[in-house]
Amino acid sequence: MPRTRHLLTAGALTMGAALTLTGCFAGEGTSAQASSNRVSLAMLAAPMANLSPYSEDAFKLSRWSAAETLTVLDDNGEAQPLLATEWKKDGDLKWVLTLREGVKFHDGTPLTAESVVTSLNKALNASPKLRVLTGLEVKFEATGDREVTITTGTPDPLMMNRLTSPQLSILSAAAYLPDGTVTPVGTGTGPFKIVTTNGSSSAALDRFEDYWGEKAKLSGIDVSYVPDGAARAAALRTGTADIVEALPVSQVSLLPQDLVNEVPMPRTSTLYLNNEKGAFADPALRAAARAAIDRASIVQNVYEGRADESKGLLGPALKWAAEIRGDVDSIARPAAPAGQKITLATYTARPELPEAAVLLEQQLEAAGFVVEQDVREYANMEKDMMAGVFDMVLLSRATVQDTGDPATYLTSDYSCKGSFNISQVCDPEIDAVISAASASELGEKRREAIMAAEALILKKDAALPVLHERVLLGKAKTVSNLVLDPRERGLITAETTKE
Template identity: 60%
Template sequence: MSAVPTHRRPWLRTGAVTTAAALLLSGCFSSGSTDAGGEAADGRISLAMLQPPRSGLSPLSDDAFKLSRWSTAETLVVLDADGEAQPALATDWAQVDDRTWRFTVRSGVTFHDGTELTAEQAAASLTAATEAAPQPRILDGVDLTAVADGDDVVVTTGTPDPLVPQRLSSPQLAVLAASAYAADGTVSPVGTGTGPFELVAVDGTSGATLDRFDDYWGQPASASGIDVDFVPDGTARAAALRTGTADVVEAVPVSQAGLLDPELVHEVPMPRTNTLYLNTASGPFADPAIRGAAQAALDRATVVDTVYEGRADIAEGLLGPALPWAAEGRGELALPAAGTVPAGTAITLGTFTDRAELPEVAVLVQQQLEAVGFTVTQDVREYAFIEADALAGAFDAFILSRATVLDSGDPVAYMTSDFSCEGSFNISQLCDPAVDAALEAAAAAPAGPQRRALALEAEAAVLATGAAVPMLHERVIQGEQAGVSGAARDPRERVLITSETTAGD
């Protein structure tokens, strides 16, 4: 990968620093990307991001979401607020039969390397994703093929799949130039995307540089480029916003948000729910009445106010305010009746340390459960060392921060994974015929109002079992300097810097 050009402004590279060190470092780099008058120094945007690349910015990995947030790699379709597919590199599409879809590729699109977008190259990008090892998450369990036919890409699935357009919105299925794909299977997004910003350099896990692409097919970028720094330490990211070192800061920690100028902090509900999963197969929570007692014992407001400092939303269901249609369409929920907990009923409560708030949530949940008769033993580890035990049913209860719309933007996939008899992420060990029937009906429905209504019926079926107790919905906390305009505040965290984003007055 090429070296970083001299116009980049390198700053806080530290992966883990103390508060004092973060403040000291931020003072050393206080000039940032703005001058004394608040104007962007050279029309560029300085961006501080949470996680460095894990796979060399390969679009076939979770790094694809960075490429999407930088508006450098694009997909055939994008999603609107309701999760419906909208045109992007494809102008329209139609379902030919229950397994075949035809997408018309947009004309007049130029890749950053100067080659033209064609249906052949779009199909080749999709094929590369299907042949990758491991495959992109969006293709788990999906047998998909893509071939060019004139100006169209014909996509075929092994079984009927009403969500093909939504799947193709995943950043992991971005369409790149032929030059991106090496013979050894590696994929480089440097100079090979189609977006308004061209990725021109990557500095390992420290940062990246993007310049405006003047031949962009859509609205040209207002900013001349983006300078990205990866700053895993939350205190350092907050310091960058406080000192003006960064124009836009991703994922400001709850603990730091209250220390910043409120005018610079923006909160957006995200489709992520903090849920207490209860083991329905063995132990005390095999009894629905004991599950009901646990649910009744939880004081969600205390958790939100104490741990999240009010910067979260109390859960009314599995699906939160990031999906506005959920609250609008949800009826009254039937929850399991609460029984009496025999004194001293022993349970194990697990969670993980990777999300800083979860161990604190576990302390409050333990106190609330013990108040109604449970004796609670906690087991808190790093996620990598606890996931296998959680999936094997080793815990009576487990606290998880879980994304409720996965890559397709559809909550049915999440509920099927977590609560169906054959679900691959079934921490509750739930196997309920009514739940499976509701999930199967939702999965078979086409995208749109009918599918959303059936998804809410499936949610109600899950909650009626008491297998999951949704506690709160998390928020994206995003920092923006006063002079920043047009930064996207995206609940799905797919978009951040767009053609319209500028820094400075």
């Protein structure tokens, strides 16, 4: 483990990072200098699309509590009320929702069925198509002052879950500009209102005094985007930032441990094996690779114990998965690799992955494989990865996506027509169990069907999960009541306080 490199990097950067950030947070908001009851937040990534909800920026809006959706996910990944207070099914294709009363947008206009339908239709017609609505035939209608009816072309058990996606945040009419862009600045419904943005540098939010629920206890949030992990850690250490997201594992040991918070996240680092061609078209060699991996060594030496060894594709962030997981032992017997050459690819955006790949190479070669690594920037490897150029790909992958339901991930990654089928797997038996899971109604039966699909994928060694990542969040002692959300949709809420 190259601990010395980590210490040298931190030592070299800490002083400069602290100096750089000293002026980043004070005075960003409209009332930052007038009130100390604001929190400063250092985030990993700057906005990709000017905070458009039709991009990954949508998750910033939800983490700031600036924009809200019709429904929200509970711990089991099932929809609960938010801007919609209740809903009922009308046959197999229709849902009727009742909207919350007394909700105002940040620009003062009221939430109505018409405004909700306008917002949903804008999202439906967005280009490129939003993942959460891809392949869905759907119609949104205002059927009363506070009633919205949703009709789908085919039965869709995930419809209410889809509405939890931050990309389907409900915004006022003013959000939709004549040039086709969408802005959440002053157009959301959350307890905090975006008042200023400064490109890839910063943003500021003030408490929304006309919020429909309990008013925020904080007076505002000052956000800075700090892509350098050592700089984010330095901001927490020096008190420049009250909250720091995505602390690098290499920095955590250098911080006071009472400032570090961690929670399992639904993200698994997995070795995707090429099931179609090359060495791993042979189930016995896939089994041999599985037997060679020492997960505990990778968790301890690369992640410094701040990750969880995988027992399956779905990790401890989904508590129900472990409770109903059955036998996942390989069907095939391992064969001797006997010098079989394989390529192991990974990417640089997540610094732990290349380090993990080094240990995996050593473990696989000890078992008899001959390994050639290919480490690139993600953008330079994605095309080859999807085309099946590599024998193995080590990838960090979210296992619950826009709907909060893992069946979507299983379909995209392990079905014949999957849109992210790196393993090039096309197995009628696997397709059948994934289809059964996808068609099941939400609840216990769907969870059991999902675990049956996971079990078959693992028994056939279509992919080898290595570890489950954790959310590593820095928080000053003065800050309370943050949401430690495994899905990274929530963070600061109306209940968050600062002493």
